[in-house]
Amino acid sequence: MFYEIKAKSHVRVPPVLLKQNTKEAILQRLNETFEGHISNNVGFVIYVTEILNIGEGIIIPGDGAPYYETEFKMLTFLPELQEVCLGKITDITNFGAFINIGTVDGMIHVSQTMDDFISFSKSKVLTGKESKKSLKVGDKCRARVIAVSYKDLTNPKVGLTMRQPALGNIKWIEEDLKKSKKGKEK
Numbered sequence: 001m002f003y004e005i006k007a008k009s010h011v012r013v014p015p016v017l018l019k020q021n022t023k024e025a026i027l028q029r030l031n032e033t034f035e036g037h038i039s040n041n042v043g044f045v046i047y048v049t050e051i052l053n054i055g056e057g058i059i060i061p062g063d064g065a066p067y068y069e070t071e072f073k074m075l076t077f078l079p080e081l082q083e084v085c086l087g088k089i090t091d092i093t094n095f096g097a098f099i100n101i102g103t104v105d106g107m108i109h110v111s112q113t114m115d116d117f118i119s120f121s122k123s124k125v126l127t128g129k130e131s132k133k134s135l136k137v138g139d140k141c142r143a144r145v146i147a148v149s150y151k152d153l154t155n156p157k158v159g160l161t162m163r164q165p166a167l168g169n170i171k172w173i174e175e176d177l178k179k180s181k182k183g184k185e186k
Helices: 022-034 170-185
Strands: 002-012 043-059 066-077 084-093 096-100 105-109 118-121 125-128 134-136 140-149 157-161
Touching: 002 022, 002 043, 022 043, 022 066, 084 105, 084 134, 105 140, 140 170
Parallel strands: 105 157
Antiparallel strands: 002 066, 043 066, 084 096, 084 140, 096 105, 118 125, 125 134, 140 157
């Protein structure tokens, strides 16, 4: 889920940025500091959207750069359990598929791709034995978040499933809808 979060921080504006407008310099420093930051409290910080308040600048002896207590808003992505995400398959391996769900790639274990026996081909395609459904790089899919781990903040993990109704490759979902409409018409 995407959130806009209010935060407060002391921002150091280096002397080289003092030529700029104070607000622009602080926004630049905030984005340098927080963009790409990952934590289990706020998730993935995308960027700082707005500065709400800038306090008086103070200079710490021996530094020469002013520090401003600043209140601001930032856009974040925090994957939540049971959340349904739309994404695109970025890679397929013999153990599953990786799907980009915005700011991070989630992993779908091969057992969570579909209700079928799955085979993996060297051309990076997962195919169901009975259903003949296939999954390849570039396919748009809908998946549900089943696990989120921030154990390693440099490489957070998001586990996904597509083994529930109305999840999976968008083409599969559309085909299932067409079949159900035909069944109702008869």
